[in-house]
Amino acid sequence: MESNQYDLLEVLNNIEPAALTYQEWVNVGMALEHEGYTPAVWDDWSRRDPDRYHPGECARKWQSFHGAAYEPVTAGTIVQYARDQGWTPPYDPGQPIDWDDTISADGIVVDRNWVEGREISEPSKWDPAGELIRYLETLFEAGENIGYVVKSWKKDEKWLPADKGLYDRTAGQLIEALSHCSGDIGSVLGDYNPEAGAWIRFNPMDGVGARDINVADYRYSLVESDGMDLEKQHAIIRELELPVACLVYSGGKSLHAIVRVDAADYAEYRKRVDYLYDICKKNGLEIDPQNRNPSRLSRMPGVVRGDRRQYIIDTNIGKASWREWKEWIESVNDDLPDPESLEAVWNDMPSLAPSLIEGVLRQGHKMLIAGPSKAGKSFLQIEMCIAVAEGKKWLGWPCTQGRIMYVNLELDRASCLHRFKDVYKALGWRPENLGNIDIWNLRGRSKPMDKLAPMLIRRAAKKEYIAIVIDPIYKVITGDENSADQMANFCNQFDRVCTELGVAVIYCHHHSKGAQGGKKSMDRASGSGVFARDPDALLDLIELETTDELMKQEENKAICEVCRQYLDAHFKWEDDLSLDDLCSSHQMLNYCENKLDKWQWEALQRIVNAAKERVKAMTAWRIEGTLREFPKFPPVNLWFDYPVHRTDESGALGDIQPDAEKPAWQKNFKKKRTPEEAKKDRMSSLEEQYESLKSFNEDGKVTVKDLAESMGTTEKTVRNRIKEHGGFWIDEGNVGKK
Structure with missing residues (x-):
């Protein structure tokens, strides 16, 4: 089950109980009971909805779950509630980590094994009102409402806030009152229990309530870690250069860092806090996940807690803003190589990547095949897969032999497999290296390329492929096809596959609408120009308009060929005809009619008729290329003779001009159809x-x-x-x- 792949308590922390119905709240309890948790877990989580929380209710309700005659509610329910509230899994759990897999080091700034503790110092002069005034002036504007709690209750030897507190006074009003209280903050806030301390909300509230929906500005997040030495906590917070507005000692086992996140709304707040907590965790700062909420209470400076004081350690430390901090984190972990001197490598140049398709594409590079519908682009890629697997020529270009993966996103499995077999037969090649072709059938299961890339890399990592074909890419495009920046990010996924696997990536894309003949090859592909400018090799297909005379010539050649093949299979005959006769369908048919018996002649006629129909279905195409690594090649003319493409050996297609290159009087001129x-x-x-x-x-x-x-x-x-x-x-x- 999917839920078993995640830390259930971590998932639970992404569910707001206030957003659930009563029955959904009960379902959470049932799921926790079914998965072996204690009622205390349900009770602690339920406290996050102070308006509906009633002490003891969870324990009473829990007893009714035992032996109840109902379908068990499992962890999957909790996972679904979290998804409904916007939570997404932090990783793809589809494959366990192998011994040889690399764990990402992104975001690691601190080497926890070499962290030296950093001392914290209590203020030399105790000024309770001054501590709280400094806190309010640092975090809030004068007109913003402040939430705080001074009442407490004790549970399991732990003091907890007793209610949701007050939230209808502004920072300005509190600062004014604190400035004239002669150090007696209880006269301003209400008396608190010095054994328990007091709490304050670090984000401004709307003055109506104390829940997440009452947060007026998603400005700060709380970072607290009570599972390690205080001085080490202090050192890591400093070395991480967190954009801390105020760093407070809690009077207990932890520091409370009020970190700037400056989110525009709740959705962005969640994303930024998830990122913040992930970075802290990677750097050895184990964060209490219950502190994610923007309405969360933190320890109030200026009060006593047992035999210790809650006070401010420092303000405005680390980076100045969330944006500056995030850019710094990413720059530290950008994994980019350092610049190198050309002089240092001038006499010892690295070897170029070997060719995959001679004169066209190197291994580890990218190639795009662009063309309109009916050009047979998928068949063209299947032909190339077979040529690589068998080490033969593709459209006249020699291919390096090796293992190749074909990612099928469009055809059902049976149709795809039959296509490969049909192309093998049409090419007339013996399938001697079928083990070199792997097919990944993903019709109905395709994912956006940014999600597909890591899954593809994981499956291909140990297969020693030299090329991967993705057909077609419209199934995996992420973002707006006409947006340059979004398509640049999309194309970067192909770079990722090339770089991590060392394979060539080949993919196809469709032409934009309208006539293509007068455009340059790199301007014909649909969408942003990034498509055509990103790959190392672009092969572009344009259709050539054939004439009746040309098609009659092809029909003549086809008839002559089938006649020769039939005669070769049954007779010794070549000496009977001249070279001219061998190239004339009329002469060949006359000869066959005289030489064959009635049954043979009827059989040949059926084959000839099939050849005629096949010629009628043939279309003519021209491939032009834009190459980064090799000189430009002359246009390649070919016939699409279903299911394969055959190069035009006769040169008959060489004189055909695309529509836009014809003289004006010939453009768009079409013979009237009957x-x-x-x-x-x-x-x-x-x-x-x-x-x-x-x-x-x-x-x-x-x-x-x-x-x-x-x-x-x-x-x-x-x-x-x-x-x-x-x-x-x-x-x-x-x-x-x-």
């Missing part, structure tokens, strides 16, 4: 959109509304096209194939 062609396009579009949505939707369902949104038309038009097609059914808005 009614039959228009209908075929409509039906083809309907089928493609249906299959795409069926694959994309986790439940596999497709609705008329889905199709209308995907096709950019109305639901009425979609219904008409479905009726025209005849191969689909509609039932209450759901669409399926007959």
Whole structure:
């Protein structure tokens, strides 16, 4: 269970009892009882809601939990209540720490093994009113309401505040009265028990109540640690340079540091206090987590507690503000390398990272493949995975052989695995190194990249990958795609994977809308320009508009090829035809018809017809590159012959110009389609959109509304096209194939 991964008391401290209903409050008690805690834990936590707290009620209620006939309430309930109030787990508990794992040192400033205690000194002259005036003047403005408690009660040999105290007097009023009380602060605040001392709230209140909702300004947090020597507490607080407004001796086992957090609201206060407590804990200062609340009471200086006094040790120490302190903490632990002299390495240059794709990408670097829909970008990446695994060429570029991971975020598991097998078959390569390809199927389970990166690193750390492919990245984008700073942070996650694993990271992204031919390759990717400028290699695909003549040439080549393959399988025949005949589909078919028997001829005709249909579905593409490590390569022209891309060996695509590069009179000029062609396009579009949505939707369902949104038309038009097609059914808005 998830709750077992956390310190339950730590989780409980992130729940405000005042925000729960009575039944939810009871559920917390039941959960604590079920998990083996004592009623004292429930009672101590319940005190944080003084308006509803009644001494002894928790103990009485606890007795009714034993043997009760109800479904047990477990720790998971407490975890859920904490989540509902904004708590998030401080780490991903999905994997235990291994012996070889590194524990982060971020935020560690103090080496606790070498801390020397720092002495604290009691004021030479005891001035109770002066102590409290100094405290009020340091922390508050004159018109701000102050909360304090002077009444106390004793429990288990410990003195506790007896009520919520007073909160309707301002700092100015108290300072004025204290200035004229002749040292008798009891005449101003009310008499307190000198055995117990007195308490004061360190944040200004609204004058109406004493709960968290009554805090007027989330200005300070309390740092208290009573589990170590006082002088060591003092030393660590000083060495951490906490932005302490006032440091008070409690008269007991701890110092009370009133630390500036200057939060804008309660949500920011929680985040800053969590960060503050985390840094203190990492540096050996064990903080009492019950002190997180902004309405918490702290020890009031200027009063006596037993045989000791509560007094101010110092004011305004450490950094001047929260921002300055946080920047300092992060700069101390930035893990950045020191600058190095070029002279020192001039004659001993480090080795360059070896190539992953020769002339295009090095290992440990990043590559982006950008292109429009229907370019087969996922197939292109699968081809590259196979080329790396088998140590073969990808689009003509030699690849280094090694192990590669394919992170599948879009396809269901079965479809993804079948794609790999289909591509292997279409390439005609023997699957001799399948162990070099790992597939991580995350459809329906993908997370934002900042959450996915550490999980990916953990799983890949010991696998010796040389490359990781993430397909597609729109599934893991964090933030606004058009925001440069947010996308820079997103792209930094790829750097993190590259750096920590030493692998190349390859990912694809879609083009922005509109014509792309006249743009530079790095300006075509959708969103912020960070996408195109961040990777070390950018491969960009643009579609080439083919002509009828060119497609007839491809059909001729395809027919000749299948004829040759069929004849090779059944006859010894090449000497019968000239070189010209071998390149003519007409001559090849004539020859086959005369040489084959009736059954063979019919079989070949079926293969030829399939080849013709395949050619009709082929699309032409051009890859242009922007490289950081290598010279620019000439454009690569290729055919997308489902399910693989094949380079254009004939050079027929080299003369095709993208639309924006054509003369003005040719731009956007399209041959008028016949009614039959228009209908075929409509039906083809309907089928493609249906299959795409069926694959994309986790439940596999497709609705008329889905199709209308995907096709950019109305639901009425979609219904008409479905009726025209005849191969689909509609039932209450759901669409399926007959």
